[in-house]
Amino acid sequence: MTKRLGGRYELQTVIGGGGMAIVYKAVDTLLDRTVAVKMLRAQYAGDEEFVNRFRQEAQSAARLSHPNIVNLYDVGMSDGEYYIVMEYVDGPTLKDLIRDRGPLPVHEALDITEQICDALAHAHDHRIIHRDVKPHNILITQRGQVKVTDFGIARAVTGNTITHHNDTSVLGSVHYFSPEQARGATVSAKSDIYSLGVVMYEMLTKKLPFSGDSPVSVALKHLREDFVEPRELNPLIPQSVENIILRCLVKSPDLRYADMRAVKADLLTALIHPNLPKFRVPSDAIDETISIPAVGGRMRATESEREDNDEESEEELTPPSRRRRVWRTLMWIGIVLAVLVVGVLSAYYIVMGIAQVPNVNLPNVVGQPQAKAVALIEKAGIPQTQIHVQDAFNSQQPKGYVYSQNPTGPQQVKETRDIQLYVSDGAHKIQVPDLAGMPADQAKSTLSSDGFSNVTDNTVQSVSVAVGDVVSSNPPANSMVTPNTHIVLNISQGAETQVPNVYGKTVAQATQILQNAHLAVGQVTQIQFAAPNGTIVKMFPYNPGDTVPAGTSIDLWVASNSAGNSPGNSTGNSTGGSTTNSTGASLDNLPPNTHVRPVTIKVADPSGNPVVVQIIKSDAVSQNEQVVSQTITSTSTWNITMYLTPNSQGEIQVYENGKLQQDYPVQY
Structure with missing residues (x-):
C-alpha cells in the first residue's frame, strides 16, 4: 500500500537523500500536483538536536521566496516522522x-x-x-x-x-x-x-x-x-x-x-x-592564522605559544649570546636605514625625471576606426610604438572600431605613456542549433542555454511535423549570429488548412494561391463557359472556406471560349544592354551566379530624439562596408542592395548610437 503523510502527500519513489534525510517524489492529492517530500531518517526522529536542525531548514526556507530557490510548501509530522514538502524540480x-x-x-x-x-x-x-x-x-x-x-x-x-x-x-x-x-x-x-x-x-x-x-x-x-x-x-x-x-x-x-x-x-x-x-x-594579505579547531587536532603551535617559547629560550641565553644578539640587531637597523636612504634618493630622481617629460593632449578615439584612432594619437605626440591594440568581441562598436581606451581621453598625459586601445572584433557570434522536430518549449530552453534571449515563435502549416514541434528557425540552423539576434521559431500548427477562393483567377495564379495554403492542384478541365477566357469557374470537391487536410488536391475547371485573350497576357520587345541594380550600378563584372537582393532597413524613433544610425553590410562584393552613417530625428528607411552568391551569406548590422540593435543574415 502506498504511504501517505498528513492525509494528502502520497509518496512514490526515492529521488535523493543524505546522512540526515531521504527525499521522495510524491503527489499532493489535495492540490493534484507533484511535490518533493524530505523526511528525517527514522533513527534521528528521537534525537532532539537533529529534529531542531530539520526544523531550522524549514524555518530558513520559509523566509525565502525567489524564482531561483526551491519553494517550501508545507512542514509536518506524521506517525512520529518529521517531513518538509517542497517544490519538485524535474x-x-x-x-x-x-x-x-x-x-x-x-x-x-x-x-x-x-x-x-x-x-x-x-x-x-x-x-x-x-x-x-x-x-x-x-x-x-x-x-x-x-x-x-x-x-x-x-x-x-x-x-x-x-x-x-x-x-x-x-x-x-x-x-x-x-x-x-x-x-x-x-x-x-x-x-x-x-x-x-x-x-x-x-x-x-x-x-x-x-x-x-x-x-x-x-x-x-x-x-x-x-x-x-x-x-x-x-x-x-x-x-x-x-x-x-x-x-x-x-x-x-x-x-x-x-x-x-x-x-x-x-x-x-x-x-x-x-x-x-x-x-x-x-603579497601582504596572506592569512597568518594557523589554529584549525574545525579539523579537530593541534597541527602546530599557535602564535602565543611560540612567543612563550621565545621568552623561555631568552632566559637561558648566556651573556656573550646576548651581546651577539644586540650586535645583530644593530646591524639590521643599519641595513634598513641604508635601504631607506637609497630608496628616498631613487624616488627623488625618478620623480624629477618624470616631471621633466612633457605632457601631450591625448584625444578621445572611442568610436573611431583603428587606423584613424592610431593616427590621431600619433598626431598628438605619442609614438606608434607606445600604442598597443587589443581585439575583442564587442557589440557596442562595428568591427575594426575602437570601443575603449586606457587612459581615457581627452586628457593630458606624459608623452612616454603607453596607450591601450581596445578594438571591436565584431559582436560575439554563436551557432544557431538545429531545432527541427523538437518540442517548442525544449527548443526555447535550448536557445536560452546557448545564450539567445530574443526568441519568438510563429505558427506555420506543416504536413510532416507534429503539432507544437519546430518546423524551422529564422535565421536557419547552423547560422553564425550574435546572441542578441532575433530568433523566430516556426511552430507546426498541424496538418489542416482552409481552402482559398480562386474563382476568376488564372491557372497560374490559382496554383500559387493553393500552394501557399498547403494545397495541391488536382485535375484541370477546360469547359465552355461565359467568363473571361482562362479563368477559374469551378472548384471541386471543396468550396472556398472549407477546412481540409494540408496537401489535399483541388480540381479546377477553366473557362474556354473565343471571347478574347487570356487575362494577363501581354507582349513587348526587350532591348539589349547592361543589367543594372536600383542604384544604377553595372552588374556585368560581378562574380558568376551573383544574385542581387534589395533589403529595406527601417529605424523607428518615436521619441524624436536624435539617433546616430550606422549600417554595415557584408556580401559577395564587400566586407564590413559602412553604407549609412546618418543622424535621424524621425522614423527613416533605407534600401540596401546586397550581392549574393550560392557560396556566400550576406549580413546587415544596424547600430543606433553605437549599439548593435539589428543583425540580419541575408541568404542567397
Whole structure:
C-alpha cells in the first residue's frame, strides 16, 4: 500500500537523500500536483538536536521566496516522522551536468552562476547563510532555470563533511567550504562567495581546486595551499572569468567580493571585456592564522605559544649570546636605514625625471576606426610604438572600431605613456542549433542555454511535423549570429488548412494561391463557359472556406471560349544592354551566379530624439562596408542592395548610437 503523510502527500519513489534525510517524489492529492517530500531518517526522529536542525531548514526556507530557490510548501509530522514538502524540480543537479558534459561552455557556466548569485543574494538579504553551496545542492530545470536548495540545514557527519569539535555542528562539505569554516571561525556571506568560486572552478575545469585522501587533508589545503589556476586546465576560459574565480577563492574573506551583487556585476561584463589584467592577491594579505579547531587536532603551535617559547629560550641565553644578539640587531637597523636612504634618493630622481617629460593632449578615439584612432594619437605626440591594440568581441562598436581606451581621453598625459586601445572584433557570434522536430518549449530552453534571449515563435502549416514541434528557425540552423539576434521559431500548427477562393483567377495564379495554403492542384478541365477566357469557374470537391487536410488536391475547371485573350497576357520587345541594380550600378563584372537582393532597413524613433544610425553590410562584393552613417530625428528607411552568391551569406548590422540593435543574415 502506498504511504501517505498528513492525509494528502502520497509518496512514490526515492529521488535523493543524505546522512540526515531521504527525499521522495510524491503527489499532493489535495492540490493534484507533484511535490518533493524530505523526511528525517527514522533513527534521528528521537534525537532532539537533529529534529531542531530539520526544523531550522524549514524555518530558513520559509523566509525565502525567489524564482531561483526551491519553494517550501508545507512542514509536518506524521506517525512520529518529521517531513518538509517542497517544490519538485524535474531536472538534474549541477553535479550531474558537470559529470556528463563538463567542462561546461563559458557562457553557460556564467548564466548558471548569475542565477546562483541572485538566489544567494536574496538569502543574504534575509540574513541566511547557506554554508553548503555545492553542485549537489543546485538543480537545473528542463528550461535551464537554476534552483538552489538545502538552505539552513546542518547535515549529519559523512566522509566528506567537517564538524566543529565543540558542538559537532556540520559546517559544510569539505571540498567546497571556506578556510574560515575549516578553522571553525565565524561564517559570513563571504563564506558562500568562496564556495561559489569552487563551484565555478569545477564547472569550467571539471576538477576541484583541492582534493586529498581525507577530509582533514582537504581542509588543510583550503587553509594553506595554492591551487592550479583554471586557465592552466582550460585555456578557453577568458582572463576576466578566471579573475572572478581567483577573487572568490582568496583565503582572506576581506579580500573577496563585498557581496553576491558585486560578483554578478563582474559576471555580466566578463564577456564584454574578456582580456583584463590578471587578478593578484596583495603579497601582504596572506592569512597568518594557523589554529584549525574545525579539523579537530593541534597541527602546530599557535602564535602565543611560540612567543612563550621565545621568552623561555631568552632566559637561558648566556651573556656573550646576548651581546651577539644586540650586535645583530644593530646591524639590521643599519641595513634598513641604508635601504631607506637609497630608496628616498631613487624616488627623488625618478620623480624629477618624470616631471621633466612633457605632457601631450591625448584625444578621445572611442568610436573611431583603428587606423584613424592610431593616427590621431600619433598626431598628438605619442609614438606608434607606445600604442598597443587589443581585439575583442564587442557589440557596442562595428568591427575594426575602437570601443575603449586606457587612459581615457581627452586628457593630458606624459608623452612616454603607453596607450591601450581596445578594438571591436565584431559582436560575439554563436551557432544557431538545429531545432527541427523538437518540442517548442525544449527548443526555447535550448536557445536560452546557448545564450539567445530574443526568441519568438510563429505558427506555420506543416504536413510532416507534429503539432507544437519546430518546423524551422529564422535565421536557419547552423547560422553564425550574435546572441542578441532575433530568433523566430516556426511552430507546426498541424496538418489542416482552409481552402482559398480562386474563382476568376488564372491557372497560374490559382496554383500559387493553393500552394501557399498547403494545397495541391488536382485535375484541370477546360469547359465552355461565359467568363473571361482562362479563368477559374469551378472548384471541386471543396468550396472556398472549407477546412481540409494540408496537401489535399483541388480540381479546377477553366473557362474556354473565343471571347478574347487570356487575362494577363501581354507582349513587348526587350532591348539589349547592361543589367543594372536600383542604384544604377553595372552588374556585368560581378562574380558568376551573383544574385542581387534589395533589403529595406527601417529605424523607428518615436521619441524624436536624435539617433546616430550606422549600417554595415557584408556580401559577395564587400566586407564590413559602412553604407549609412546618418543622424535621424524621425522614423527613416533605407534600401540596401546586397550581392549574393550560392557560396556566400550576406549580413546587415544596424547600430543606433553605437549599439548593435539589428543583425540580419541575408541568404542567397
